[in-house]
Amino acid sequence: MNVVVTEYNNRWKQMFGEESQKMKDIFVDELIDIHHIGSTSVPGLKAKPIIDIMPVVKDIEKIDSFNEQMTGLGYECMGEFGIKGRRYFRKHRDNRTHQVHxxxxxxxxxxxxxxxxxxxLRTHSEVAKxxxxxKENLAKQFPKDIEAYMNGKDAFVKELERTALHWYMNN
Structure with a gap:
C-alpha cells in the first residue's frame, strides 16, 4: 500500500456523509450513532485520504449478519482485526478509501x-498541525512501507491519545 498524506480536503466531510447514509440503511435498528473519526474528520489536518467511520451499535455480534450487504458496497469484512469487540471493514484494499470501525x-x-x-485535534490546532x-514527513520517508509509517508515528499517537483522553474526560 502506497503511503500518501495530503492537505485537508473539504470533500472528506461529504464523503463521510454519503457513506454513513449507506451504513444507516444497512444497520437500521442496530445503529445508535455514527461518527466521522480519524484524521479526515479534523478540518485542516493533513491526512491519508481514507475516511474513517465509527458506527456505534446495540449488539456487536449482530453486525456479522450484515457482512453480505457490506460486501455489496465494496467492503472487505475483516472481523475484529486485532481489536477485541470491534468489527472492521475496509473498502478497496490497496487503494483504500474508507474504513469502518x-x-x-x-x-x-x-x-x-x-x-x-x-x-x-479539532480544538487544539497547534497539535493537529x-x-x-x-505524518507528512513519515509518508515522504516511507512512501511504500505502511508498517514503517505506522511504527514511526506510534509514539506520537500514544501520547496524543493519553493527552486527549485526559482532556476529554475532564471536559
Missing part, C-alpha cells in the same frame, strides 16, 4: 478513545 455502545474505552482524539507534519 463498529463498536458496541457499552465499549466506552474504544469509543471514547476515538472521539477524544478527534475532538482534541504538528501531527500533520509528523
Amino acid at each position: 463498529v463498536f458496541q455502545v457499552d465499549n466506552k474505552e474504544d469509543i471514547n478513545r476515538h472521539l477524544a482524539v478527534r475532538d482534541y 504538528q501531527y500533520g507534519n509528523v
Whole structure:
C-alpha cells in the first residue's frame, strides 16, 4: 500500500456523509450513532485520504449478519482485526478509501478513545498541525512501507491519545 498524506480536503466531510447514509440503511435498528473519526474528520489536518467511520451499535455480534450487504458496497469484512469487540471493514484494499470501525455502545474505552482524539485535534490546532507534519514527513520517508509509517508515528499517537483522553474526560 502506497503511503500518501495530503492537505485537508473539504470533500472528506461529504464523503463521510454519503457513506454513513449507506451504513444507516444497512444497520437500521442496530445503529445508535455514527461518527466521522480519524484524521479526515479534523478540518485542516493533513491526512491519508481514507475516511474513517465509527458506527456505534446495540449488539456487536449482530453486525456479522450484515457482512453480505457490506460486501455489496465494496467492503472487505475483516472481523475484529486485532481489536477485541470491534468489527472492521475496509473498502478497496490497496487503494483504500474508507474504513469502518463498529463498536458496541457499552465499549466506552474504544469509543471514547476515538472521539477524544478527534475532538482534541479539532480544538487544539497547534497539535493537529504538528501531527500533520509528523505524518507528512513519515509518508515522504516511507512512501511504500505502511508498517514503517505506522511504527514511526506510534509514539506520537500514544501520547496524543493519553493527552486527549485526559482532556476529554475532564471536559
